[in-house]
Amino acid sequence: MQEIFSGNEAIARGAHEAGVRVASAYPGTPSTEILENIIQYKEIDASWAPNEKVALEVGIGASFGGGRALVAMKHVGVNVAADPLFTLSYTGVNGGLLLVVADDPEMHSSQNEQDSRNYAKFAKVPMLEPADSRECKEFTRLAFELSERYDTPVMLRSTTRISHGKSIVELKEPVTGLPAPKLVRNAAKLVMLPGNAKVRHPLVEERMAKLSRDGAALPFNRLELRDTRMGVITSGVCYQYVREVLPGASTLKLGMVHPLPHDLIREFAAKVDRLYVVEELDPFIEEQIKAMGIAVTGKEILPICGELTPGRIRKAFGLPSAETSAMEKLPGRPPNMCPGCPHRGVFFALNQLKAYVTGDIGCYTLGFLPPLSAMDTCICMGASIGNATGVVKVVGEEERKKVVAVIGDSTFLHTGINGLMDMVYNNAPATVVILDNRITAMTGRQENPASGFTLMDEPAQRIDFPLLCKALGVKHIRVVNPLDLEETRRVLQEEMERPEPSVIITDKPCVLIKREGVFTKGPVYQVNAEQCTGCRACLKIGCPAIEWQPGEGKKGKAFIDPLLCTGCDVCRQLCKFDAIGRSK
Amino acid sequence: MSDQITNILLVGVGGQGILLASEILSETFMLAGFDVKKSEIHGMSQRGGSVVSHVRYGREVFSPIVPEGEGDILFGFELMETCRALPLLKKGGKVVANDLRIPPPSVLMGQETYPDGLADRIRSQFPDLLLVDGQHLAMEAGNPRVANTVLLGAVSKRIDIAETYWLSALEKLVPKKALEVNRKAFMLGRDL
Numbered sequence: 001m002q003e004i005f006s007g008n009e010a011i012a013r014g015a016h017e018a019g020v021r022v023a024s025a026y027p028g029t030p031s032t033e034i035l036e037n038i039i040q041y042k043e044i045d046a047s048w049a050p051n052e053k054v055a056l057e058v059g060i061g062a063s064f065g066g067g068r069a070l071v072a073m074k075h076v077g078v079n080v081a082a083d084p085l086f087t088l089s090y091t092g093v094n095g096g097l098l099l100v101v102a103d104d105p106e107m108h109s110s111q112n113e114q115d116s117r118n119y120a121k122f123a124k125v126p127m128l129e130p131a132d133s134r135e136c137k138e139f140t141r142l143a144f145e146l147s148e149r150y151d152t153p154v155m156l157r158s159t160t161r162i163s164h165g166k167s168i169v170e171l172k173e174p175v176t177g178l179p180a181p182k183l184v185r186n187a188a189k190l191v192m193l194p195g196n197a198k199v200r201h202p203l204v205e206e207r208m209a210k211l212s213r214d215g216a217a218l219p220f221n222r223l224e225l226r227d228t229r230m231g232v233i234t235s236g237v238c239y240q241y242v243r244e245v246l247p248g249a250s251t252l253k254l255g256m257v258h259p260l261p262h263d264l265i266r267e268f269a270a271k272v273d274r275l276y277v278v279e280e281l282d283p284f285i286e287e288q289i290k291a292m293g294i295a296v297t298g299k300e301i302l303p304i305c306g307e308l309t310p311g312r313i314r315k316a317f318g319l320p321s322a323e324t325s326a327m328e329k330l331p332g333r334p335p336n337m338c339p340g341c342p343h344r345g346v347f348f349a350l351n352q353l354k355a356y357v358t359g360d361i362g363c364y365t366l367g368f369l370p371p372l373s374a375m376d377t378c379i380c381m382g383a384s385i386g387n388a389t390g391v392v393k394v395v396g397e398e399e400r401k402k403v404v405a406v407i408g409d410s411t412f413l414h415t416g417i418n419g420l421m422d423m424v425y426n427n428a429p430a431t432v433v434i435l436d437n438r439i440t441a442m443t444g445r446q447e448n449p450a451s452g453f454t455l456m457d458e459p460a461q462r463i464d465f466p467l468l469c470k471a472l473g474v475k476h477i478r479v480v481n482p483l484d485l486e487e488t489r490r491v492l493q494e495e496m497e498r499p500e501p502s503v504i505i506t507d508k509p510c511v512l513i514k515r516e517g518v519f520t521k522g523p524v525y526q527v528n529a530e531q532c533t534g535c536r537a538c539l540k541i542g543c544p545a546i547e548w549q550p551g552e553g554k555k556g557k558a559f560i561d562p563l564l565c566t567g568c569d570v571c572r573q574l575c576k577f578d579a580i581g582r583s584k
Numbered sequence: 585m586s587d588q589i590t591n592i593l594l595v596g597v598g599g600q601g602i603l604l605a606s607e608i609l610s611e612t613f614m615l616a617g618f619d620v621k622k623s624e625i626h627g628m629s630q631r632g633g634s635v636v637s638h639v640r641y642g643r644e645v646f647s648p649i650v651p652e653g654e655g656d657i658l659f660g661f662e663l664m665e666t667c668r669a670l671p672l673l674k675k676g677g678k679v680v681a682n683d684l685r686i687p688p689p690s691v692l693m694g695q696e697t698y699p700d701g702l703a704d705r706i707r708s709q710f711p712d713l714l715l716v717d718g719q720h721l722a723m724e725a726g727n728p729r730v731a732n733t734v735l736l737g738a739v740s741k742r743i744d745i746a747e748t749y750w751l752s753a754l755e756k757l758v759p760k761k762a763l764e765v766n767r768k769a770f771m772l773g774r775d776l
């Protein structure tokens with residue numbers, strides 16, 4: 001049977017066909033849909049972990065218990081999961097373990113474009129790189145055999161174009177006859193104290209050397225001879241671009257990008273006149289080939305920054321591109337917080353108070369954009385609180401009152417909680433705002449430990465934020481309704497003045513939550529055109545439901561789109577002329 | 585089958601239903617026996633930003649994205665986004681666009697105005713433009729929400745694939761209770 005699958009759907013299907021028992025992940029574009037699709041295969045226990053490190057640790061446990069395990073994350077998630085990964089490389093596995101990592105060249109939805117292949121080399125684990133959905137499924141399936149045969153975790157690297165691209169996939173039946181999981185003790189292999197680890201490290205080196213030697217025989221790498229004047233070594237989606245742009249060239253398509261198959265590379269290099277590497281981001285393959293003493297052209301002609309496209313490759317090889325029509329000068333269309341978003345009022349208040357906002361990652365990062373323009377830093381998930389602590393340590397007393405960390409519920413539980421522990425422990429007088437919208441919104445509304453449900457849609461224990469903060473030792477904890485501008489501003493101001501750590505928790509759900517009883521749309525609002533003076537105060541919150549209508553010769557007026565308004569009431573509070581009210 | 589690849593671009597604003605439309609296109613091409621690839625960016629773009637989806641079909645398709653300036657058909661869900669995507673289209677490419685304006689934030693806030701005369705600007709470079717009043721025709725089909733399907737019908741007329749494949753794809757991907765109104769909307773678009 002054939003289906004059109006995205007790379008992520010195909011990876012989920014591959015896990016099903018491979019007999020995976022446990023899947024754990026933390027959401028992150030472009031990897032999120034892997035777990036969202038895996039839940040259709042009921043034999044797999046799939047869950048959201050609070051962060052990537054925990055997700056990998058759950059996977060490791062499942063593997064040690066004898067079950068096959070899949071763990072998924074976006075590229076920056078591997079930074080968080082790196083600690084267990086590096087030692088897992090030493091222990092190896094019991095049931096096969098696959099770590100899927102989705103890179104984001106071009107940073108379509110990320111804060112950096114780090115190249116995960118470096119992690120495979122650094123942690124000394126094999127890495128597969130599929131070039132379309134068919135390979136996503138096949139490689140996922142094969143990865144578990146590879147993992148068990150070589151006693152190693154395996155990484156599978158995807159990129160945005162692979163994860164979110166769709167192509168045709170042939171479905172197969174799941175494997176049968178896998179051994180039943182049970183407790184097996186093997187301390188010498190699984191307890192990584194120095195004495196045991198010293199024994200394991202040489203085995204890791206042997207394993208990687210063997211994988212490199214076996215590279216020609218393994219079903220991942222493919223040598224395709226066409227015109228031998230030009231040979232291109234490539235992998236992933238770049239293989240597709242090369243076939244499109246340089247259809248006559250010979251290719252060595254690498255499906256395993258670490259370790260590299262040295263013999264196959266030598267054989268290919270000997271057969272072609274000029275050798276090129278076409279790879280996205282770092283010169284990862286290129287540098288290793290150069291270290292083998294083989295002349296090759298790569299980043300001299302191709303960019304390191306951003307993703308490759310057929311057009312960019314054409315340009316690099318000096319080939320003519322199609323003629324394109326002139327680019328029109330048009331207003332831009334950046335993303336925006338939704339109408340009724342509970343984050344909006346908080347950023348409006350922070351802007352008015354001229355706060356120095358250490359930011360974090362989530363929908364609320366859009367508070368950086370005008371007209372709210374209330375974010376001064378944003379590094380990585382969980383960074384806001386530590387950043388605020390650091391800032392207040394160095395600035396003077398008056399400036400320290402301006403410092404506010406803002407962090408979403410999911411991000412706080414991911415890695416923010418440690419920052420708060422530090423802020424309290426070391427008594428840093430900054431204010432933290434936990435934006436609790438009861439969901440991980442940015443990545444498409446995933447449940448989390450504070451949302452009350454699991455990935456499998458079962459009711460779950462909900463974290464009580466005020467109680468948690470109290471347990472961490474926070475003395476000043478306030479809960480506010482972020483749709484009440486006056487209250488939000490007043491509480492923020494009071495806590496910013498306070499020379500002690502304090503936490504403000506906002507308590508309104510994301511407007512996109514579909515589950516019954518969480519978010520309910522209120523009666524919509526309208527502008528009374530007679531009372532509207534055209535002062536534009538309501539435009540300062542940047543709500544997509546409010547439109548400025550220039551008057552023909554007269555003064556312009558605001559208009560509220562009844563189809564978009566959620567009845568949040570925030571704009572009404574801004575109108576000094578009582579021109580905004582509920583529609584009758 | 586020739587080696588010819590057909591390149592289709594779908595553009596509009598996040599939340600307009602572009603992904604479903606591009607799924608229906610891809611499914612149709614697969615059912616008709618072609619190789620198909622499709623690519624788009626989810627994520628940030630869902631929060632009201634610009635969205636571009638690429639669909640390609642032929643005997644064998646490599647790249648999932650349409651090379652710059654090689655689009656055969658531009659399927660625009662919103663006028664300004666249609667205009668923004670013109671450089672992706674080849675000379676003489678076809679455009680089917682919804683006659684709909686969605687103001688971006690700068691226009692909502694009164695800092696910029698929504699540009700005038702976009703349809704004429706498109707037509708001056710790409711004379712093969714079909715401007716569709718999707719909202720109006722959707723009402724005629726019986727539901728204001730099926731404007732995309734009307735447009736899809738209009739696009740289908742410009743692609744050489746038998747009607748039965750289109751209808752089967754609709755049947756597979758549209759929820760059962762909305763199928764009849766979508767079928768009606770599709771045929772309205774196809775008859776334009």
Ligand SMILES: Cc1ncc(C[n+]2csc(CCOP(=O)(O)OP(=O)(O)O)c2C)c(N)n1
Nearest residue numbers: 028077361362363408409410411440441442
């Ligand atoms: C280490 C890491 N993992 C995952 C992501 C992807 N990501 C960005 S924001 C976000 C979640 C934000 O949720 P929350 O903090 O609740 O804020 P909301 O979007 O709901 O406002 C995730 C998972 C990331 N950027 N970094």
